[in-house]
Amino acid sequence: MKQILHIFRKDTRRFWLEILLSLAIMTALVCVYPLQWSGPPVTVWASDNARNIELEVLVRGLVALVMASWAILIARVIHAESLVGERQFWLTRPYEWKKLLAAKLLFLLMFLYLPLLAAQYVLLAEAGLASFASLSGLFFNLFLITGIIVLPLIAIATVTANFFAMAITLFGVVLALFGAIVALFIHTEFGNTAWALMFLAIGDPFSSRQAATIGSHHAQPWIALLLLTICGAVVMLQYSLRRTRVSRAILLALPVVLGVAAVVAHQRTLSGQALMDRMYPALAAGNMAPVQFSFAPIENHTFYVSRGENPVGITLPIRVSGIADGVAVFAENERVTIEAVDGYSWSTEVTDYNPQRLGAANRGMRVGFFMPHTIYDRFKSSPVTLRVTFGITQLQATGSEHIAMPTHDVAVPGFGVCGGPYVGYGLIKCRSALRKPPLTYVSADWSSTPCPASQTAMEEVRGEFWVGEIGRNAAEFGVSPIAFSGVTFMPDLNNATGGKYLCPGAPITFTQYRLAGRMQTSLVVANLQLPED
């Protein structure tokens, strides 16, 4: 322990300037970040919204600087006893590698992790989200940051001789990563997955956490664990044996490992029927699906074929019924199969392009797909049997919270803190601790009469919105601990609700849902005659 503290003290004395710089940047981030919710109401997404844009740029810049300061701290402290080369002073001194490594980790604990933890807690407190329960999320986020940023940086520092070599290496890594993804994006369908994986891996360290999806960040802990294992092995190897060539080879192989993992993930996520069968088991005999689908035009959903085009676009109107109160159904994956009387059949891939979020109030939806013209020609001559298989997720309401359309910050229990309004749009900007809020259906009671003149109205809105995530990790990767969720009441193009005005003070209901089950269900349309060209 004496040796650990001795080396730690030496490093602290030597790198006080780097430490000070890192702390100053972190402090600046803590000061600037809350301006995102503490300023006066602004017009979001408007072209003249200079303040928002400047603030966003400033925050992202500061987060980038925080990470750059970490890279500098790590490089400086590791290279103080460089593991690469044959001329280092410390190699022939009675350093014990375990204690040397412990001293370096202690340094990072004191000047990287503790300031980060403190900054995150202060930000949570500023956002009105600090609680004892958020501590576990903070530590989970530290685990993700360790796996995705800190340990890879340490590993690179252990196989480079100095800061310049490390900077060049990092530049090369970023360039190679970007190049590989661009190449994949241009040349293969795998590109989309590559992008997705990159963002799942590195997430958005710039604190976005804005989208509302189901389990979109599940890969983060696994990627963090993979990086933690491989980079951890490199660090141990370097400190115990200084096998730089072997360590470099391992790190160079890391992209290959990640690539294989990406391919496996790609196959698992896009393997069509296999995915359907694994994620959405068939209904047991005698069990009813929580939703019934039938082929019937309803309201503005009609049967439509974009003839004369190749491929031919086909839109099926689906009537929805049987959803019980307090139940919601997400139809996330679907596959359409068409079979002619002569036995010839054709199927689409399993797609999740247009997930449908259905509640008891929903009556209809559409399913669209494309078919090559030659196949369409083959089917159109006689009636066909059409089968749409849905992978559906059943959700059960767990409770509701009611607030008035906010003009200032309002705490929504179990969800976060919501503020607003944002002039001219039906947006409530909410924030939650460390991750997106639980999956929540937000609905508003609207008025058929204009808002009072003294208040700013949000006209032409549809008062419902799904936000949040089921199957959340304890935290999502990010330097900032705040997850923003925009609850956007969309313009009511169909006027289905009959309401027109959403005024400040209007009742807003947040209904949280939990996962109740996943299953397959099918809609069969017999004797369907496809129209002639």
Add this chain to the structure above:
Amino acid sequence: MSTTIQTHDLSMRYGQTEALHEINLTVPEGAIYALVGPNGAGKTTMIKLLMNILRPTVGGAEALGVDTQRLAGEVFNRIGYVSENQEMPDAMTVEALMDFMRPFYPRWDRELERQLVRQFDLPMKRKLKHLSRGMRMKAAFASSLAYRPELIVLDEPFTGLDPLVRDELIESLLERAPETTIFLSSHDLAEIESFASHVGYLEDGRMLFSEEMTVLAGRFREVTITLSAPAPLPPKLPSAWLLAETVDCVVRFVHSEYWGEASEREVADLFPGARDVEWESMPLRSIFLAIAKTGRTQNHAAQTTAGDGRPKA
């Protein structure tokens, strides 16, 4: 007498280049062992292998009874290592260096440290990066001697130093000599001749010899034979005769295996008409030059003749 350093077929390759070839070496306890040889002979590689800075391709070594590939941590409490091209913690002052090093060594002698600092006239408040080369070496010496190591390993410690600094460093080393074993490399024969007890000669990665200085000096003689009439050299000379040449009535060579009367009889048998034979002991420098020249001559011969001794086409 026990051994402090021992190597067994110690070999090292850098890709296709063989830096060291099957080195077998013994350094007894208390010796001042000088490893000499021209630049690029493999001296630094040898020392780095002994200090576990590099790992051998084949063979092994022990230092202070420890397998050198396990040399790490505490055992360096007993070893002092200074190298001419060692990176020092340049941002530290001399005082900070001493303060930092002190707690690592349980046997650090504060009084000896003060004595070395005084002796070397070290500027304690100056950063290492602002010191001259000589001063940096002195600081390195002070920080490596103050804990009274049992083994001091020095890689070209005096290269590029002015004579005054060199003498100061040698003096400080000799003061430690009774309590330690010293292993140092050098390509300057003059600087080690005065104090080394043992010497090893390394050339092209091969150890040509390794023995006590007194034995070495005793077995080498420069021989001058004056004949009564000019005569060619006998066709087959003993292999211990190096650099044999004849000019008119004088034959000269270096005898590398001088054993007194037996050697003198051997000369008398080969040159029965000799009028006079002089046997002169040789300074270390001349011995090494003779060995080096012989090595180069043999190398040249090997390169210009085929395996059967005939000149290459």
